[in-house]
Amino acid sequence: MTHAAHHHGTQHQHEHHDHDTDVQAEILDLDAEVLAEHIASITAWLPVEASARQIVDLGCGTGTGTFALLARFPEAQVTAVDSSADHLRRLQEKARENGLADRVRTVQADLDATWPELGEPDLVWASASLHHMADPDRTLRQVRETLTPGGLFAVVELAAFPRFLPAGAPENRPGLEERLHAAIDRHHAEHLPHRGADWGAKLAAAGFTLEGERTITVEIEHSRSEAVGRYALSSLRRLRGTVADALSADDLAVLDQLLDTDSPGSILRRDDLGVRTERVVWAARRT
Incomplete structure (x- = not known):
């Protein structure tokens, strides 16, 4: 879920907003x-009784779940909802490129405001979006009212921000990633009270029958994949933007070396990166 801020005024603000959205x-x-x-394993696990339509x-967001669901349910149409017009535009471009445009409808909406018209779905998917809601309990009730009787609601949430560096790294500031995580956890506790x-x-409590809960453990170790390097770089850049004020000068200096793609210490030059995280999935039925 993305909350696109509505900037008015200076070109700088627009550029800053566009950059944030691009990142x-x-x-x-x-x-x-x-x-x-891992995402395919989640959609495969869903206890859907008949093929979702x-x-x-x-x-x-930009369609991670949308395209996984289209692949899992070949007869389905997906209505993709987000507050960011930029993300929805990217999603539509991907749908066209993959010959799926006729199976995707996009709806721009702030789900904390007026609930949009979403038809009568037999499956609703919410990945890493519910913790952003101002009143998630209200959202859950609205999802239940929207689903057809017997329909399924799949909730996917990140257990934690991913970890990328091996233990003891970086060599000149061991424990840096742990300290980053502690800082982001404090930030989330203050700004995203529903996370976790x-x-x-x-x-x-919202009237669903819980059909299953599953933890997906992601452990990609010592990957030489370029995508893992870029994922680590983008994620840690975003993290820096959130927690820079909470870091010591030494931690910030070493983090900046990791994020400097021209530096010998750049994270892109490491061959020992991994991706370690957990996602929890709940499947709940409207009975």
Whole structure:
């Protein structure tokens, strides 16, 4: 889910906003590329009784879930919902390039405001979007009202920001990534209070029947994939933008070496990167 800020005024603000959106889009695209197998394993696990025909992807970003769901359910149409017009435009371009334009409808909407008309889906998918909602309990109730009876709601949430560096790295500042994670956790606790919520309990409280919960562990070790390097670079750049003020001068200096693609210490020059993270999936039915 992306919350596109509505900037008015200076060209600088527009450029800053466009840059933020581009950075986020790049991370979402790399996430889809690097974790494609894991996302496919999630869609394969979903306890869907008949092949889904009408699917809604809430907070679709640039389409990671949309395209995984189109592949998993070949007869389905997906309505992709996001607050960012830029992300939706990218998603539409990808759909056209892959010959899927006739199976995708995009809806730009702020899900904290007026709930859009989404038809009668038999599957609703929300990946890494619910924790952004101002009132997720309200969102869960609205999803339940939108689903057809017997329809399934799949909630996917990140257990933590991915880790990329091996233990003891970087050699000149061991533990840097742990300190970055501690800083982002403090930031999220303050600004995203619903991150890490017990979505199983929330789904039950909203009237759903919980059908399953699964933790997907991602462990890609010592990858020489260029995509993993770019994913690490983009993710840590984004992290720096959020937590720079909370870091020591020494940590910030070493982080900047990692992020400097011209530096001998650049993260892109390492051959020991990995991707370690967890995603939790809940499948809940409207009964």
